[in-house]
Amino acid sequence: MKTIAENYDGVLFAYGASRDKKLGIPGEDLHGVVSARAFVGWYNGLPEYENLNPDLQSGDTAVIIGQGNVALDVARILLAPLDVLRQTDISEQAIEALSKSRVTDVKVIGRRGPLQAPYTIKELRELLHMPGVGFAAPPEGWEDLIGVNRKQLPRQLKRISELLEKGSKTPMEQAQKAWQLGFLRSPVEFLSSDGKDLNAVGFERTEYVAEPASVLPKDDGPALSGPPAAMNALRDLRVRSTGSKAKVDASLAFRSVGYQSEALAGFDDLGIPFDQKLGIIPNDMHGRVISPDRGPIAGLSAAHVPGMYCAGWVKRGPTGVIASTMDDAFHSADIIMKDWEDNVRFNEIGDGETRGGWDAVKKEVEQRGIRSVSWADWEKIDAVERKRGQEKGKVREKVRGVAEMLKILDG
Ligand code: NAP
Numbered sequence: 510m511k512t513i514a515e516n517y518d519g520v521l522f523a524y525g526a527s528r529d530k531k532l533g534i535p536g537e538d539l540h541g542v543v544s545a546r547a548f549v550g551w552y553n554g555l556p557e558y559e560n561l562n563p564d565l566q567s568g569d570t571a572v573i574i575g576q577g578n579v580a581l582d583v584a585r586i587l588l589a590p591l592d593v594l595r596q597t598d599i600s601e602q603a604i605e606a607l608s609k610s611r612v613t614d615v616k617v618i619g620r621r622g623p624l625q626a627p628y629t630i631k632e633l634r635e636l637l638h639m640p641g642v643g644f645a646a647p648p649e650g651w652e653d654l655i656g657v658n659r660k661q662l663p664r665q666l667k668r669i670s671e672l673l674e675k676g677s678k679t680p681m682e683q684a685q686k687a688w689q690l691g692f693l694r695s696p697v698e699f700l701s702s703d704g705k706d707l708n709a710v711g712f713e714r715t716e717y718v719a720e721p722a723s724v725l726p727k728d729d730g731p732a733l734s735g736p737p738a739a740m741n742a743l744r745d746l747r748v749r750s751t752g753s754k755a756k757v758d759a760s761l762a763f764r765s766v767g768y769q770s771e772a773l774a775g776f777d778d779l780g781i782p783f784d785q786k787l788g789i790i791p792n793d794m795h796g797r798v799i800s801p802d803r804g805p806i807a808g809l810s811a812a813h814v815p816g817m818y819c820a821g822w823v824k825r826g827p828t829g830v831i832a833s834t835m836d837d838a839f840h841s842a843d844i845i846m847k848d849w850e851d852n853v854r855f856n857e858i859g860d861g862e863t864r865g866g867w868d869a870v871k872k873e874v875e876q877r878g879i880r881s882v883s884w885a886d887w888e889k890i891d892a893v894e895r896k897r898g899q900e901k902g903k904v905r906e907k908v909r910g911v912a913e914m915l916k917i918l919d920g
Contacts (some may be wrong), residue, residue, distance in 0.1 A: 510775025510777060510867075514651025516727075516867075517856065520846055520856070521817070521818040522790055523823065526768035526788065527767070530764075530815060535698045536700060537825065541707030542707055543561070545622050545763045545765035548561065554907030555820070556911045559909055564760070564761060565587075565761070566608035567611070571614070571759060572762040573618065573763045574710070576690065577626075578830070579768075580615070581635075587610065587686075591604065596904075597904065600906075600907050602805070602869055606616070612659060614688070615688040616689050616694075618694050618710075619694070620695040620748060623654070623655055629898075641681070641685055642685070643681040644676045644687065654692055654693070658722070661725060661739075662745075663740040693714060693715045693716065694714060698710075699711070707761065709756050711763050712756070714754070715753045715802065716748060716749060718748060724891065726738045726742060726764075769788040770790075779817070789825065789826055795841070796837075796844050800814050802919075813831065815853075815857050818845055820837055820841035820842070824841065
């Protein structure tokens, strides 16, 4: 890390979130409990998850805990017809395993309600329109679960409620596979009869801390121009446990409760702090890395670590879709430009005289006997993947392991 910092005027950290959050409940390590992040890595052909071998054959029901877009991604892969999947760049290994899958029933379960779940309209619609896949309405009924007259809902939430109530394009009677959203259930344990394999997921039922309709601001305007206050009030509505238990039998469960960034080795040497609780590099919201060790300066309790910037999930936490993360990266890049033009102090690591850039870093890496992979190398692997994909009528066929990637480069 020091070598990188010494050789540049500035460093921007945009390395995202490399860990998934754990639930911290009994049974989380049972066979059959799978991290959604690992599963996504596996079907996308990430070398790290090549040997995941998710057990798709022990039962027909899969439970997904959490209701974000990653949960919907996992549900989509479990439910999608094979001919739909074959047109994507999903790995052959995953297609092979999914073709033998017995899973026909997917339950995506959240601890809050339909208007609090973080899924987005586009991803919900995609799943509801999936050919041959039915959507079962929750037993409580939408009206009770939503708890607000649809006319009073802000536009975005109104669209979500309409979409959910309309259900799937394929009627349940005609569906080969089906999914369901379960609400107001917080996971408390993973159960097993033999101490090895998952048999069921135990939940505690929850309830809203306040009636949803009661949290709407009093002077609410017409629904079409629904003020963000109503949206935020409903989105932020919390739940509490009722103490009543519920159990869902399943041999497969995915933990999909969000991601977390980690500090990089070497941060301490560079004076870069890391907020373990929020899982972010502390910053001024524009992407300038700030440290309390640098304050108080001009009344600030923390100030900019010269030359250090961040963007994306490691700056704001793991939220937002690709477009919002891109906007955030553009903003951080603009801030670097602005600081440069304003003659703000940049990196102070090293002597400041010789900033050798990539050439110097590469040299150092080679001296240490570490193999580097260049952009041109990446392009070579990319070309092979595309060619292999073309032969199979798909966008690309990913190279599975690092050893094979290096073989392509050396061959
Ligand atoms: P997420 O959107 O933050 O959703 C996390 C889910 O886990 C929520 O339902 C949350 O419930 C629940 N949860 C968290 N802690 C829990 C606990 N202890 N017990 C029970 N439930 C818990 O996370 P994500 O799905 O991993 O997605 C991460 C980001 O990637 C999101 O911004 C997402 O939109 C984005 N993404 C986008 C796409 C796309 O654009 N197509 C695809 C994949 C991911 P609460 O709300 O109650 O906390």
